[in-house]
Amino acid sequence: MGEDITDNLLIREASAQGNRVDDKDEDLPLKTRVWNESKKLWVVAGPAIFTRVSTFGTNIVSQAFIGHISSTELAAFSLVFTVLVRFANGLLLGMASALETVCGQSYGAKQYHMLGVHLQRSWIVLFVSTLFLIPICIFATPILEALGQKDYIAEEAGYISLWVIPVLFAFVLSFTCQMYLQSQSKNMIIAYVSAVTIGIHILLSWLLTVKFKFGVAGAMVSTVIAYWLPNVCQLLFVLCGGCPETWTGFSILAFKDLWNVVKLSLSSGVMLCLELWYNTILVLLTGNMEDAEVSIDALAICLNINGWEMMIALGFLATASVRVSNELGRGSAKAAKFSVVVIVLTSLSIGFVLFLIFLFLRERLAYIFTTNEEVAKKVAELSPLLAFSILLNSVQPVLSGVAIGAGWQSIVAYVNIACYYLIGIPVGAVLGFLLHLQVKGVWIGMLFGTFVQTIVLIILTCKTDWEKQVTVARNRVSKWNVREDIGEPSPDT
Template sequence: MDSSSSAALLGEEEKGTSSGAERSLWGDTCRELRMLWYIAGPAVLTSLLQYSLASVTQTMVGHIGTVELAAFGVQNLVVAGIGFGVMLGMGSALETLCGQAFGAEEFSMLGIYMQRSWVVLLIPALFLSVFNVFSTPVLKLLGTSDEIANVAGRFSIWMIPQLFAYALNFPMQKFLQAQSKVMAMAWISAAALVLHLFLSWLCIVKLGWGMVGAAFTLNFSWMALVVGHLVYIMGGSCKDSWNGFSWLAFTNLVDFFWLSLASGVMLCLEYWTLMVVILLAGLLKNPEIAVDAATICMNVEGWCFMIPIGFLAAISVRVSNELGAGHPRAAKFSVVVVVTMSVIIQTTFAFIIMLTRKDFPAIFTDSETVMKEVTKVSPYLCFSVILSSIQPVLSGVAVGAGWQATVAYINLGCYYLVGLTSAVLMGLKFDLGLEGIWGGVLLGILLQTIILLIITLRTDWNREAALSKERIQTWGSSLSTAFVDSSRT
């Protein structure tokens, strides 16, 4: 064979190799998308349905009066927000432990982890209920007007049962999520929302119970979620991972508490930035208008945020499962795919919000002044929605890999040293109003997103897989020892 024929043959082989690589990449991407959406789809639906519980109530309360709307927003984002952040954050430790244990096929560990999480979460729930009781003076101390603080304070006392529902519900969700049993969560959440819609109409509109009716329906619906998940888990659908209640749930609690605390601090520092915006809005010249506008924008952002929340759940499961199974390249590839998909979807949402910025506020309020304020801050809302396409996904990567403590320090510096300081200066000192407050907070979120992106890009995934195996052996050995000791007794 002459040299020209060899060159031609080599060229054909190179083309075949190139096209084969392209087909392989496309196939891998499609497979990864199927696995991600298998988890993310029901997770997004679950998040939307559960978020809708408070959103439905807020919409009905908004037509009672502006003070009631502001009070509900303050209670929901500040008082209940603290409890929600702590419970969700500490419960997220299970995303690391259950996800990696499931990937390593150590199924019996999952049920014990969930019970330990119940024990760890119920204790801070008890202490946080005291904050609910004394929330009125705390809100006044933080600058909330007396009228809004008094209504929000009474509502906070009525909402204490919801706090304990959080403590029981979130560990069960992480337990099911790690096993990709997310469709069951969606059905249970859908049933709870249907019940909530009927009860909200009955108690708030038909019977005219006002804020009392709002509290009753929210508490009842969250307790219905707890009962639904308990029935599903204990009814035989999780035979490999649920072996009944065990005293082993009370072993190794100290180490479990510290991992839960790191998860809690990490996610709380993120979630509480919403609370900061609401509190600072209450210090502006027209606090009632500013708080109402901020609450409406947060509500809209919350709806848009449900997609990244679903991706957060999916990526934490994919990363923890793949690292637990010893597949670091698959974990890295999953991160790239989910970030790309999230950016496309959230950018679309931001575009829709910008087009409808003069119309959508009418869904939440009848006040022309509030609607104009919402329209003014809509560009900041859009930028926040776009940022949320990346930041939650990277947080999910951190949870799946077990980086909670590191990210907690990053969040503290970005959100509070940079974001909070900028928000106070721009909103209050330079008198830029709600736009200045939100702009300052966005600076902190942008900085945090950039830092997490750099960390993720520089991650040694082979090392992370080794650390995952070490973590499973450490926690698994303590569990195995406990099983041996209990069998001897």
């Protein structure tokens, strides 16, 4: 009973301290407050964006070298990484985002010793989840043949998918270490490692595929190394003193309260999976249309550009998650709201500039990737949709990051199901097939689904009682906290 009272007093004191900080910040000029928040924003956003662009570039480099081997290998590689790896990436990244919530809020609440425990809990949950994905890699050939892929492509894809197994386990360490370091605004190390890795990957791919003629095996060896090298560096940084406050060594306490981690990880996984798989549905629907080859080529160019820009959006998603979770954990409701406004406006400003650029470039974009005039013409038709996609991408992922920071993953998962799969895809199918708008109709429908989801998230964010969210965050931190002195979970508040 006495411990319960003590915990409640600590929570009230932290909230009161957060309010005093808010009051102090409100006395500053708006320009100064925006500048201070922007500095905190870019400490996380800069490295996060660079890291995601570099990681995206790893697959592009591998694809480029395999494309010079043969068209069959290129088709198999694209199939494996578009379907299998994207499926696993979405699931594991989504599950790892639960770590953003608990680490960010614990760090804001100055429960520094808990970040290492949360990291180890997430390793356990994601490692076990990855074990269930291995059969998909092993039986990729019969699975792809059952989905209607040609035998010779499915056979080659089955070989490449075996190389993907170590990549999946690399995701476990990569995603969790990134979330752990981001929550402390220490992710600059990730950017440095990513810059070195992409250079090594290009050199190693050239040596193994062009110089020594090892073919697909050489390209995949380089790919596996490119995914694992950053992990080794991140682990050495964490384990060898880079985070002295938050990493206190391996602990058996990581096996306690795993069910809570599993529940939050699953809801996070569903939330992000539904977003990351959305464009895959667009490609699958396009493949069943008239003149599918030209449509898919044009769509691939647009989605490739959209994918690069999406890395910027995902960087701001991570930033929103970190800033919101830190401020809620600190007990600062007003600071959390202010950070949301600054991050959304910053991302929207960048998105609007890119919107204008891609709206006016039109078919000139296509000639970077192809000399086919028919494909270029189709890209010109799709350019306005690409521009609007980029504009929506500048807002929607940021709001998803707010949801992760506040721990709303289960709510947003339902929003995503309704907006994407009950509104966007059906509307796209009607416009594309019944009204014969083809790929433009499918994309318009799916954009409409994203637009509806963005509006719902804006309303949800604006209507949120942030003082209540502070209480929820503090309760979560207290519930999952493990006392350093006696190694036992704290009593629930």
